[in-house]
Structure formats: C-alpha cells, structure tokens
Amino acid sequence: MASESKDTSVAAVLPGVGDAVGVSSPKWYVAVVNNNSEKSVRDKLTSLGHTSYVATQEQVKVWKNGRRARSEQVVIRSVVFVRCSEPERRLIVSYPFIKRFMTDRAATGTGRLAVIPEPQMQTLRFILGNSDTPVSIEERAFRRGDRVRVVRGGLRGLEGEIVDLTGGDSELLIELSVLGCARLRIDRLNVEPSSML
Incomplete structure (x- = not known):
C-alpha cells in the first residue's frame, strides 16, 4: 500500500545497540493530527525522512447509477502512527501539523506516552490489508466473548x-x-473456538 513509508531509521542503529546508554530504539508512537489531514501529514513526515503509517482500508463505493470507485478510507481518524526514537519524537512534536502525541489511557495520571507494540502494528496492518469487509476501531473496551481463530x-x-x-x-x-x-x-x-485448535 502507498500508505507505508520506507523505514530508513533502523539502518543507523546496529543490531543489539538499541538499549545502549544514549541510544533510543525506535517505537511506534501515536501522533494526533487534524481530522482529514492524516494522509497529508503522513506524506509530509515521509518527505522529512520519518517512518509513518496511517490506518487506511481500500473500499469500493457504489454510486446510484451502478458505477464503482475504489478509494483509500482512513479507519482511525486524526491519528498518524510514527516509528521513531524518543529524540526524533521530540523533534516531530514541534512540527506545526502535529498537535500532540497520545498518552496511554491505561496509565491514568502518569502522562506516559502511548506506545504500540510492533506485533500489534503488524496485526493492524494485516487486518486492514486483508479484510474483505470494512473494519472499524472501537475506542471502548469490549465484553468478553468466545475466543476464536479464523480458519478460512x-x-x-x-x-x-x-x-x-x-x-x-x-x-x-x-x-x-x-x-x-x-x-x-x-x-x-x-471461525472455530481456539480451544479446538
């Protein structure tokens, strides 16, 4: 997808050096931007050499006359994911098109920034790239239901x-x-129950 920029920040850090003193390993942060500016902010960040991702999904719109048009729809409004080190994040937050970085809602009162683990970013990209039906992101916790695995x-x-x-x-x-x-x-x-697998 065109929404993914090339990750050039990893090349500057040798393997195993990410936790060394003075070296901050890249993490996925959540930048808050103006609504309907997600893709343009992604493009600006990419042109400045930063790694960014906007959660989008290709959807087909059917007009009344039967004509079909494909478009890239933003799934998470006002959010651009940025993979960067902490010093790079401090620079990015100063850009006029970045409002702020999201804090971790689960860590109430700490002011700790939200960091998305790499496996969850991969899962999000996988879902948006492979689902045949529209995906929505719910901001609330959900009720516990049956744990299942998709088998087809x-x-x-x-x-x-x-x-x-x-x-x-x-x-x-x-x-x-x-x-x-x-x-x-x-x-x-x-789907099948996970316990059966």
Missing part, C-alpha cells in the same frame, strides 16, 4: 473474540491495547 479466508490465523449481533450476524473483535479494538463482520463458518 484472507484473515486465516487471526485470533479474537466473537460478538453476536441482532439478526444472527457476528463480528470479530481484535484487541489493540491502547487503541481499543478492531471490529469487523465475520461469517461464523470461517
């Missing part, structure tokens, strides 16, 4: 919790810690 389709191998909806439909919820959870429709025929 483009999301095979993904684990999450199933939630029953009215009318017999189901949705799959995948926890993304600081962000909340990704929510998407799923056919129950494509």
Whole structure:
C-alpha cells in the first residue's frame, strides 16, 4: 500500500545497540493530527525522512447509477502512527501539523506516552490489508466473548473474540491495547473456538 513509508531509521542503529546508554530504539508512537489531514501529514513526515503509517482500508463505493470507485478510507481518524526514537519524537512534536502525541489511557495520571507494540502494528496492518469487509476501531473496551481463530479466508490465523449481533450476524473483535479494538463482520463458518485448535 502507498500508505507505508520506507523505514530508513533502523539502518543507523546496529543490531543489539538499541538499549545502549544514549541510544533510543525506535517505537511506534501515536501522533494526533487534524481530522482529514492524516494522509497529508503522513506524506509530509515521509518527505522529512520519518517512518509513518496511517490506518487506511481500500473500499469500493457504489454510486446510484451502478458505477464503482475504489478509494483509500482512513479507519482511525486524526491519528498518524510514527516509528521513531524518543529524540526524533521530540523533534516531530514541534512540527506545526502535529498537535500532540497520545498518552496511554491505561496509565491514568502518569502522562506516559502511548506506545504500540510492533506485533500489534503488524496485526493492524494485516487486518486492514486483508479484510474483505470494512473494519472499524472501537475506542471502548469490549465484553468478553468466545475466543476464536479464523480458519478460512484472507484473515486465516487471526485470533479474537466473537460478538453476536441482532439478526444472527457476528463480528470479530481484535484487541489493540491502547487503541481499543478492531471490529469487523465475520461469517461464523470461517471461525472455530481456539480451544479446538
């Protein structure tokens, strides 16, 4: 996808040096930006040599006359993920198009910045790149349901919790810690309880 910039920051740090004194290893931070500016901010950050990612999903819009158009829709509004070191983050927050960096809601009162673990960023990218149905991000915690694993389709191998909806439909919820959870429709025929696997 065009929304991913090339990661050039890793080349400057030798393997195993990330925890050395004075060297800050890159992490995924959550930059808050103006609504509807996510893609332009990503492009500006990329042009300045920073690694960034906007959570988007390609969707098809069908017009009344039957014409179809593909477009890249932003899934998490006002958010740009930035992979950088702490000194680089301090520089980025000074840019006029960055409002602030999100704090960790789970660590109330600490002011600690939200950091998204690499495996969760990979999961988010996987979901958005492979789901055949629109994905939404829920900012609230979700009720505990049956833990399931997707066994068929483009999301095979993904684990999450199933939630029953009215009318017999189901949705799959995948926890993304600081962000909340990704929510998407799923056919129950494509999932099995994790305990069976």
